[in-house]
Amino acid sequence: MSTKELTIGFVGNPNCGKTTLFNAYTGANLKVANWPGVTVEKKEGAMRLHDETYRLVDLPGTYSLTSYTMEETVTRQYILSDDVDVIVDVVDASALERNLYLTLQLMELGKPVVLALNMMDIVQERGMEIDFHRLPEMLGIPCVPVSARRRTGLEILIHTVAHHQDKALGEKIIHHHDPEESRHKDAEEHHKYYAMVYSDEIEDKIDEIGERLKEAYPDMENLRWHAIKILENDQEVKERHPLDLTDLLDQDYEKEIINQKFGFIEEVIGECVANRTRKAESTDRTDRLLTHPVLGLPVFLLIMGLVFFLTFTVGDWLKGYFEIALDWLTEAAVGGLTAVGAGEMLISLITNGIIAGVGGILTFLPNIFILFLALAFLEDSGYMARVAYVMDGIMGRIGLSGRAFLPMLLGFGCTVPAVMASRVLEDRRDRMKTILITPFMSCSARLPIYVMFSELFFGERAMIVAFSMYVLGLFMAILSAFVMKFLDRGRESDMLLIELPEYKTPNAHTIYVYVSEKVKDYLSKAGTTIFVASIVMWLVMNFGFHGYTSDMDQSFGAALGRVLVPVFAPIGLGYWQIVLALISGIAAKEVVVSSCSVLFGIGNVTTEAGMANLFGLLGSMGFGPLNACALMVFCLLYVPCMAAVATIRRETGSWRWTGAMAAFQLTVAWVTAFAVYQAGSWFL
Amino acid sequence: MAAFVIGGIIGAYCVWVLRKKYRDLRDGHACCGCGGDCRGCRQK
Numbered sequence: 001m002s003t004k005e006l007t008i009g010f011v012g013n014p015n016c017g018k019t020t021l022f023n024a025y026t027g028a029n030l031k032v033a034n035w036p037g038v039t040v041e042k043k044e045g046a047m048r049l050h051d052e053t054y055r056l057v058d059l060p061g062t063y064s065l066t067s068y069t070m071e072e073t074v075t076r077q078y079i080l081s082d083d084v085d086v087i088v089d090v091v092d093a094s095a096l097e098r099n100l101y102l103t104l105q106l107m108e109l110g111k112p113v114v115l116a117l118n119m120m121d122i123v124q125e126r127g128m129e130i131d132f133h134r135l136p137e138m139l140g141i142p143c144v145p146v147s148a149r150r151r152t153g154l155e156i157l158i159h160t161v162a163h164h165q166d167k168a169l170g171e172k173i174i175h176h177h178d179p180e181e182s183r184h185k186d187a188e189e190h191h192k193y194y195a196m197v198y199s200d201e202i203e204d205k206i207d208e209i210g211e212r213l214k215e216a217y218p219d220m221e222n223l224r225w226h227a228i229k230i231l232e233n234d235q236e237v238k239e240r241h242p243l244d245l246t247d248l249l250d251q252d253y254e255k256e257i258i259n260q261k262f263g264f265i266e267e268v269i270g271e272c273v274a275n276r277t278r279k280a281e282s283t284d285r286t287d288r289l290l291t292h293p294v295l296g297l298p299v300f301l302l303i304m305g306l307v308f309f310l311t312f313t314v315g316d317w318l319k320g321y322f323e324i325a326l327d328w329l330t331e332a333a334v335g336g337l338t339a340v341g342a343g344e345m346l347i348s349l350i351t352n353g354i355i356a357g358v359g360g361i362l363t364f365l366p367n368i369f370i371l372f373l374a375l376a377f378l379e380d381s382g383y384m385a386r387v388a389y390v391m392d393g394i395m396g397r398i399g400l401s402g403r404a405f406l407p408m409l410l411g412f413g414c415t416v417p418a419v420m421a422s423r424v425l426e427d428r429r430d431r432m433k434t435i436l437i438t439p440f441m442s443c444s445a446r447l448p449i450y451v452m453f454s455e456l457f458f459g460e461r462a463m464i465v466a467f468s469m470y471v472l473g474l475f476m477a478i479l480s481a482f483v484m485k486f487l488d489r490g491r492e493s494d495m496l497l498i499e500l501p502e503y504k505t506p507n508a509h510t511i512y513v514y515v516s517e518k519v520k521d522y523l524s525k526a527g528t529t530i531f532v533a534s535i536v537m538w539l540v541m542n543f544g545f546h547g548y549t550s551d552m553d554q555s556f557g558a559a560l561g562r563v564l565v566p567v568f569a570p571i572g573l574g575y576w577q578i579v580l581a582l583i584s585g586i587a588a589k590e591v592v593v594s595s596c597s598v599l600f601g602i603g604n605v606t607t608e609a610g611m612a613n614l615f616g617l618l619g620s621m622g623f624g625p626l627n628a629c630a631l632m633v634f635c636l637l638y639v640p641c642m643a644a645v646a647t648i649r650r651e652t653g654s655w656r657w658t659g660a661m662a663a664f665q666l667t668v669a670w671v672t673a674f675a676v677y678q679a680g681s682w683f684l
Numbered sequence: 685m686a687a688f689v690i691g692g693i694i695g696a697y698c699v700w701v702l703r704k705k706y707r708d709l710r711d712g713h714a715c716c717g718c719g720g721d722c723r724g725c726r727q728k
Contacts, residue, residue, distance in 0.1 A: 337686075346687040349694070528701045535698060 007055040008161055009079055011106060012090035013099050014061030015385075017118040019043075020510065021090055021148040022058040025158075049158050057084065065105045066234065079109060086112045086161045093117035093130060093145065096273060100265045101258075104196045107141060110222035112164050115143040116157050121150055122504070129274040138268050140195045149507050194224075198260050205231055208248055216243055232257055283503050287386065296390035303383070305467055307374040311367050312451070312463040318366030323607040326359045330603055345548060349538055356603055357534025357594035361526045363606045364448040364590070368522050369515065371444055375413060376514040380506035384409055398478055399485030401425060404434040408477060411441030412470075413518070415644040418443075419651055433484055435648055436661050437477040439640040440668075442470045444518070445525075445589035449635045452593050452606060456615050457625040465629070469636050476637060476668065529642075530594055533587040537598045540580070552601065571670060572630040572677035575621055582634065588641045630677040637669035 010018045026045030043058040059075045079087060089106050091099035096117075106113050115135075117123075123130065136143045142160045146153035197203065209227035213220055220226060220241070229237040230245065231253040290299055330351055337347045378384055391405040404425060411418035415438060422434040442450075450469050454462035540557035542548060552558055560583075561576025568574050573582070577599040585592035597605040600617050604610045618627075639645065639662045649658040 340686045342686050342690065346690060350690075354694075529705065532698050532701050535694065 005053045005055050006162065006165060007057065007083055007085045008158075009057045009059055009084040009087050010090055011059050011075060011079065011087055011102070012061060012118075013063055013092065013102060016061065016090050016092040016099060017148045018061065018090045019058055021116065021118060021146065021154075022056055023513070024148050024151050024154055025054075025056055047158075049155065052162065054158060054161075062102065064102060065109075066232075079106070079111065084111070086114060086165050088114050088116050088157065088161060090116045090118050092119050094119050094122040094126060094128065096130070097265060097269050100268060101261060103139070103141075104261050104264065107139070107195060108225045108228060110225055113141045114157065114161050114164050115139065115141055116153075117143060117145045118148055120145045120153070121147045127275050131272040131274070135268070135272045138195065138271065149509070196261060196264055198257065202231065202253060202256065202260070205248060205253070209243070209245065212243055212245070213241065217241055228257065286503060290383065290386045291389050293393070296386075297394075300387050300390060301471065303378070304470065307371065307378075308463055308467045308470070310374055311370045311447070312466070315367035315370040316451075316455075318369075319363055319606075322363040322366065323604070326355070326363055326604050327607055329359060330355050344550075345542075348542065348550075349535070351603060352601060353534050353538030353598060354531065356597035356605065357537065357591075358526050358531050360594050360597050360604060360606045361448065361530050361590045362523075363604075364451060364593075365519065365522060367447055367451055368444055369519055371447060372413070372515050372518040373511070376511045377506050379514070380504070380510050382503045394478065395481075398481040399488065400433060400481050401427070401430050404430060404481075407434055407438055408441050408474075411438045411443060413444055414521075415439050415441070415443050415640045416647045419644060419647045422651065429488065432652065432657065433481060435651060436484075436664060437480045439644060439665060440473045440477040440480065440637060442473040442636055443589070443640070444522075445641065446635055448590050448593045448606075449585075450632055452596075452611070453628045453632055456611055456618075457628040465632070469632055472633065472672075473636050476672065480668065525588055525590070529588045530591055533584055533591045534594050534598060537580075537584055537591075537595050541598055552599070557599070570677070571634065571673040572627040572681075573634065573673070575623060578623075578631065582638070585635065586639055586642060586645075588643075589635065592635060626677060626680040629680065630673040633676050634669045634673040637665060637672055639665050639669075 010022055012018045022043070022045060025047045027047075045056045045058070047054050047056060057078070059078060062075045065076045065079075078084060087106055087109070089103050091103060103113070103115060117130065130145070132143060132145065142164055144153055144157045144160050146157050148154075198206070206224060206227045209230055210223040213223050213226055213230075226237055226241060230241075230243070231249070233252050233254055290296060292299070333350055333355055334347060337350060342350075387409060388405045395401065395405055404422070407418045407421035409418075410421050418438045418441065419435050422431045422438065425431045425434060446469070447466075450466035451462075454465040458465045537557070540560070541552050541555045542550070544554040544556055544559075546554070549555060557580050558576055561580040564579045564583075565574045565576055568579050568582075573579065577596075581592045581595040581599055584595045593606070596614065597603070597610070600614055602610050602613050602617075605614050618624075640648075645658060645662065648661060649655060652658055652661075
């Protein structure tokens with residue numbers, strides 16, 4: 001049994017299936033989607049095969065190893081460290097031409113590289129053929145066909161990695177150009193060991209720089225890679241290893257090096273890939289409609305509308321059964337607690353605090369399940385990448401890179417990973433702006449609030465009202481970015497360079513992983529954050545200056561709520577119970593709903609009887625449809641939950657920024673709710 | 685007695701949840717939204 005643990009780094013272009021492959025090996029359930037930029041920090045896992053332990057590292061997707069963006073820097077720094085023993089370059093075999101550019105750069109690093117040709121199922125579906133004998137001959141590295149989705153070739157790949165771990169430079173290259181054509185003095189040696197050999201002029205420069213580097217830095221490893229990077233004018237390498245090369249560097253060779261690499265790739269593709277021109281015509285046809293410059297956006301809104309239709313109709317039908325179970329549970333709990341002789345206070349805590357709070361939230365599970373199921377289908381089919389493409393034009397006009405829409409799309413699920421995903425943006429100011437507006441995208445935690453209040457006050461039109469909240473969130477994000485563009489004049493935004501992946505039938509396992517993780521998150525949140533928040537809310541509402549009280553008007557909560565009522569009155573939310581529910585929502589947005597149960601003393605507020613009871617209570621307070629609308633708007637836009645705020649702090653690295661962002665979001669929420677309420681009062 | 689036991693269990697659980705939440709936020713497990721529960725985070 002070997003004691004040495006082999007570390008394997010998974011590197012590749014965005015959306016080539018690295019994370020799916022990583023999950024297939026480690027059994028981890030990391031987020032996978034059919035659009036680029038899902039992995040923004042490295043993830044580690046472990047696996048055992050034939051008594052050997054392998055440490056696997058999933059790195060962010062990158063197209064090259066320059067140091068322009070954060071994910072490229074993360075990947076490059078990690079690969080260059082001693083930590084990684086073998087690089088597994090995961091490539092999308094159906095788009096080999098584009099993927100091999102990174103492969104050539106990885107090979108130049110001088111570490112053992114194994115090429116994993118992923119998505120072989122798509123290659124076969126399209127009728128393409130790859131010559132697996134010729135490809136490793138030309139590249140000088142082992143090439144293993146795998147399909148992460150179908151879990152084929154996985155063991156062979158690890159086997160190859162284990163055998164290849166010491167072969168940094170690989171075997172002698174079988175295919176090479178005829179060195180007789182070259183006047184370069186080491187041409188024969190170069191062609192024996194390097195797959196990528198540049199023109200004589202560049203090879204001369206590489207050798208010369210290599211020699212000078214050796215003189216200046218005798219301990220330096222991989223002189224060739226450093227020399228190439230210096231020729232490419234790589235600032236990081238130049239700063240780390242300063243060298244006076246003014247006599248040698250008469251021009252910038254970066255373009256020339258890139259061109260020659262693509263020249264070699266063309267040669268490889270020409271020899272190793274057959275039938276590559278067959279395109280998936282269905283993808284082209286579908287894209288003509290889905291990415292249409294005018295129709296693209298309405299089609300997106302229509303699809304999201306359909307998602308909501310399903311969330312409300314199918315979700316509500318299932319929700320009915322959960323409500324019956326909740327009623328039964330409450331009765332059973334009261335019966336059980338009375339039987340063991342529990343006092344009034346404990347029964348109130350368990351039924352009005354815990355069951356009403358946590359149980360109320362659990363009844364929304366079917367809605368959440370349907371929403372995530374639909375989003376998983378959209379992501380895995382490849383549609384979400386098209387949405388980013390469609391939005392690119394709008395993002396450009398509001399002064400943000402089209403890339404900024406990717407994190408914003410994630411925001412429909414949860415703000416926390418969405419804020420993290422803003423790392424795909426190169427410019428810090430773009431990142432800050434994106435972090436600022438991403439919380440406006442309505443996360444799934446806000447769905448229970450919309451479901452409850454829209455069904456309570458808008459009956460059959462509930463779905464349209466809830467959907468309009470999502471559209472309003474998107475609109476507010478765009479509007480905020482537009483305003484910021486004026487404050488930040490003179491800056492050109494970067495164009496979006498996004499791959500539009502092939503449409504594919506969503507993979508059952510990916511959908512299962514995605515949805516089950518979300519459901520698990522929701523359940524875990526209900527059992528932890530919402531549980532504690534419900535108890536805190538119960539304590540605040542049942543204790544006052546004179547101890548335990550069953551009259552909530554005398555509680556600490558009522559006193560606190562009343563202090564803030566004047567601030568919320570102009571936006572139609574001047575009720576101390578609502579104010580308190582909004583404050584509690586900072587723990588997690590769903591808590592707004594569970595708090596209503598506790599605050600209004602209604603056992604199960606989400607059941608039909610509970611909702612009728614709440615409707616009556618709110619109506620008697622003068623809280624009508626317009627107030628409900630203002631409430632939903634405020635919940636959509638005000639400070640995101642605690643976990644999101646903590647993530648914003650971590651990503652911005654500053655409490656001042658985090659505070660400013662929270663203040664901005666509160667202001668926007670208040671002003672928008674004010675506009676909605678006042679305008680509504682005018683018309684109604 | 686029953687109230688004391690049940691109340692104690694609930695109280696202890698709340699303390700455990702709050703400690704865990706604090707650590708998750710401090711240690712950056714909120715990154716994937718899992719609160720530290722996903723296998724990816726557990727393997728870190």
